Amino acid sequence: MINILIIDDEPEVGHFLSYLLSSKGYTVSLGGSGKDFYQLIRERVYHLVLLDIRLPDANGLDILKELKKTCPGCKSIVMTGYSTIKTAVDAIKLGANDYIEKPFEDIDELESLIDRLLHHNQSVNDSEIHRIAKQTGLVIGSGKEMQHLIMLAYKIAKKNINVLIEGETGTGKEVLAHFVHQASLRSDYPFLAVNCGSLSESLLESELFGHEKGAFTGAIKERKGIFEIANKGTIFLDEIAEASLSTQVKLLRVLETGEYMRVGDEAVRRTNTRIVAASHVDLAGAVEQKMFREDLLYRLEVVKLTIPPLRDRKQDIPELLAYFLKKQQSQLHFSEEAENLLQHYQWPGNIRELVNVVKRATALAEGETRMITSEYLPDKLRAASYDRTSSRASIIPALRKSEKDLQFYLEDWVKHIHQLWAAEQDVGLDEIIQQVKELEVRIGRAFVTKMLKETMGNRKEAAERLQITTRQLRYFLNEKKGG
Ligand SMILES: Nc1ncnc2c1ncn2[C@@H]1O[C@H](COP(=O)(O)OP(=O)(O)OP(=O)(O)O)[C@@H](O)[C@H]1O
Ligand SMILES: [Mg+2]
Known part of the structure; x- marks a missing residue:
């Protein structure tokens, strides 16, 4: 017997779900408030809870926390309206398995979601995540932080919402954007990237929206914009903070209505493209400085994925090294001492910098040795491991704790x-x-x-x-x- 608890303050929704799920043979309990939840949750063990995130007497996130405590094995789906999608995403971060948007547009999807949650275990998701990660060249690593982030990215990829990716330079924003696309239902359509910082305002607009013949000097032919080419697919808007305020207005319009115009044309066109935007500058700060439109940020960051810098997830380094060595088709491996240096470096350029260090080391070491020792690493890596407490901080290497490190120091x-x-x-x-x-x-x-x-x-x-x-x-x- 499978027990499902439904909590929703709209009686029609509750009754509809109750009817739907009972007819599929599940045992259903129905409540309409936070108070009902706290009572019903004590009555039996549930396998699944369908929870309205906005209840008159309780905060859905608090309920979710309580659920994780009293019924840790219980699956949960949060129900949300468009205005509370951000909260629903927070619910997933708190451990909800998924969310569905009301009004329900696709009952089949809802049924299959429930079916998947109740009858498949997590390993189905995991193997799918690993398949897509492999396909997009994304190393997840062994750290919890990245694993949670990728799980969240995977879940929201299937939804029709925009995504904002933040992270320092070289942390893998573009790689993650590609992963989101491949994990989405749009994966059969194009994924196109535009760097908003590398083009002038007029070129960027023509790139995004297309132009008519003669729209400006040099526009000798009409041209399709990326919103047209990537229709039904995904656009990766890189360095979004660099878009001018006037381009931002046009982007806001596309995001709100799906409408845009080619440069030099009055005809309104429509697109169904998902936007994944990225920025290495803090957009909230840019809003404060009036460099970025607040309403655009609000639309973009329905889901915000923040990739931690590499220095905060050093446990992922060994896997990244192995991956890039393999990618270089190199049989080489790093000596313990070299790995130690790689572990102690702060990686201001993040994974891009790591890729370059591996490329350089393999190029230098190939044919000479089978082990990449510290001499094949750039000086800055050695400088970084020098004793920071020493007055000659940048010169003398630190003495590590073990005997082996004396040799390393010498x-x-x-x-x-x-x-x-x-x-x-x-x-x-x-x-x-x-x-x-x-x-x-x-x-x-x-x-x-x-x-x-x-x-x-x-x-x-x-x-x-x-x-x-x-x-x-x-x-x-x-x-x-x-x-
Ligand atoms: N998780 C990862 N697994 C494998 N390779 C990665 C990963 N993250 C980043 N890379 C590699 O690091 C390099 C930089 O990644 P990417 O271009 O996605 O970074 P970015 O955050 O967009 O940087 P920038 O802000 O400078 O544009 C690329 O070569 C990419 O393949
Ligand atoms: Mg990038």
């Missing part, structure tokens, strides 16, 4: 001195000598720490075995505090 140190030696420029010998002293202290500290581990922290014994005085031992350890 290698970098030697390389650094060699570089200074080879440099055709003035160097400060004082500073170099300072670095030699620092090396002395660090080597001392490394031996002391290692020995203390062996003697289980017995300082006297450690000093004896190192053939130094306990005073010298303290000196090296004190350095650590001061350093």
